[in-house]
Amino acid sequence: MIMEAEESTLDKIRNRPRFKMLTHLTKEEYAENLKKYLENHKDEFRGNINKEVATITVFTEDDNYWKPCLSLRTEKDEDVTVVRGVFGPSSAVWTFFMFMYFLFSILWMTFFTMHYVESQISSDEFPWALNASFAMIIGIAATYAAARFGQYKAKNEMTKLRRFAEESTLKFEK
Numbered sequence: 001m002i003m004e005a006e007e008s009t010l011d012k013i014r015n016r017p018r019f020k021m022l023t024h025l026t027k028e029e030y031a032e033n034l035k036k037y038l039e040n041h042k043d044e045f046r047g048n049i050n051k052e053v054a055t056i057t058v059f060t061e062d063d064n065y066w067k068p069c070l071s072l073r074t075e076k077d078e079d080v081t082v083v084r085g086v087f088g089p090s091s092a093v094w095t096f097f098m099f100m101y102f103l104f105s106i107l108w109m110t111f112f113t114m115h116y117v118e119s120q121i122s123s124d125e126f127p128w129a130l131n132a133s134f135a136m137i138i139g140i141a142a143t144y145a146a147a148r149f150g151q152y153k154a155k156n157e158m159t160k161l162r163r164f165a166e167e168s169t170l171k172f173e174k
Contacts, residue, residue, distance in 0.1 A: 017158075021083040021165065027051045027074045030081055034072070037168035045164055056164055058157040068154045070161040085165050087158050089150065100143045108136035 023030060031051040038047050038056070047056035054072040068087050075082045088094055111133035114126045151158070 018084065018086045019162075019165070021085070022080045023083060024079070025081055027076060027081055030074055030083065034168050037164070041164070044160065056161060058160050060157065068158050068161060070165060072165065083165070087161060097143060097147055101140065104136045104139040104143065108133050108140070111136060
């Protein structure tokens, strides 16, 4: 039986790249195989595994802000098990980045609305609103750039995590 992996073009531009693998192992067998693979490679990987979800990280000397982890979720679909993988930073870092996107977006809408309303009523109370809205766009771009820089910096670790996902399934595929 052959494992299949799917990846789309959209996955390459996401902040959290994802993939899907199909295997004929049951969820329990897959979880056991992950545990065995993790045990055999404990000098390279760390993780937490159960039959529904697994979270794997690469063991490194330094911890940077975008140290990637691999979240694997298994689902039963007819006669195959679907393994969905998501690469990303820790949940705390991911939440921080989403908060920054939210904050800058709300502030951009607020400042731009202030500028628009001010121009419609010919007022001069908030002359700084347009400049502040541009600053928020710069904040959004800086947040995106920081996320991309973190992904670039952690590319080797992400490659190892992808190899973990593939080898831990292929090695034990029946």
